[in-house]
Amino acid sequence: EDQVTQSPEALRLQEGESSSLNCSYTVSGLRGLFWYRQDPGKGPEFLFTLYSAGEEKEKERLKATLTKKESFLHITAPKPEDSATYLCAVRTTETGANNLFFGTGTRLTVIP
Amino acid sequence: ETGVTQTPRHLVMGMTNKKSLKCEQHLGHNAMYWYKQSAKKPLELMFVYNFKEQTENNSVPSRFSPECPNSSHLFLHLHTLQPEDSALYLCASSPGTATNEKLFFGSGTQLSVL
Numbered sequence: 001e002d003q004v005t006q007s008p009e010a011l012r013l014q015e016g017e018s019s020s021l022n023c024s025y026t027v028s029g030l031r032g033l034f035w036y037r038q039d040p041g042k043g044p045e046f047l048f049t050l051y052s053a054g055e056e057k058e059k060e061r062l063k064a065t066l067t068k069k070e071s072f073l074h075i076t077a078p079k080p081e082d083s084a085t086y087l088c089a090v091r092t093t094e095t096g097a098n099n100l101f102f103g104t105g106t107r108l109t110v111i112p
Numbered sequence: 113e114t115g116v117t118q119t120p121r122h123l124v125m126g127m128t129n130k131k132s133l134k135c136e137q138h139l140g141h142n143a144m145y146w147y148k149q150s151a152k153k154p155l156e157l158m159f160v161y162n163f164k165e166q167t168e169n170n171s172v173p174s175r176f177s178p179e180c181p182n183s184s185h186l187f188l189h190l191h192t193l194q195p196e197d198s199a200l201y202l203c204a205s206s207p208g209t210a211t212n213e214k215l216f217f218g219s220g221t222q223l224s225v226l
Contacts, residue, residue, distance in 0.1 A: 042220070043202050046214050098157055100157070102155040
């Protein structure tokens, strides 16, 4: 069964304290891994797409990496405005639109 | 107005009520989706429309009835819901279903069923 697991469930950081969020997956065929950010009271907002092991993407203080079994979202020197829930999603090679599986997210709080 | 707009933002309804959720996208996309987001659960795909035609119904109970009159508008008609249907209902769009990984989401409708 295709599965996406995110850890930790919640993370509290001091401003400037770097850390990483994890997304591990077990799918029959990976077509891509995606990171979204969701602020309270809003829908998820697309951040990154990763397609193959070894690939990395960066945006401001965020850096996403991908291996054959997991992805990390590294947050360098976070600021309070980085506080949000970060969702990981995996697209499998199954045909149709029902091939995108989301994790339950990591709720990040950055304390000033 | 740009992006994906959902109304209402909040909805409280009784189990015998009938209500509708509305979604409109201004991105020129051809695919539209309904997702359900419950606390501590992954986003759950409900319905997919591509060029106004329903292409996915993810075993959703018949008390949820979608409608897609054109590629820009999507509705979710609700009737005789159950308390466990309380959740955040998100609408999303993408250029096509083959590019469904980069979804553009609305802000959602927070639904409470009493």
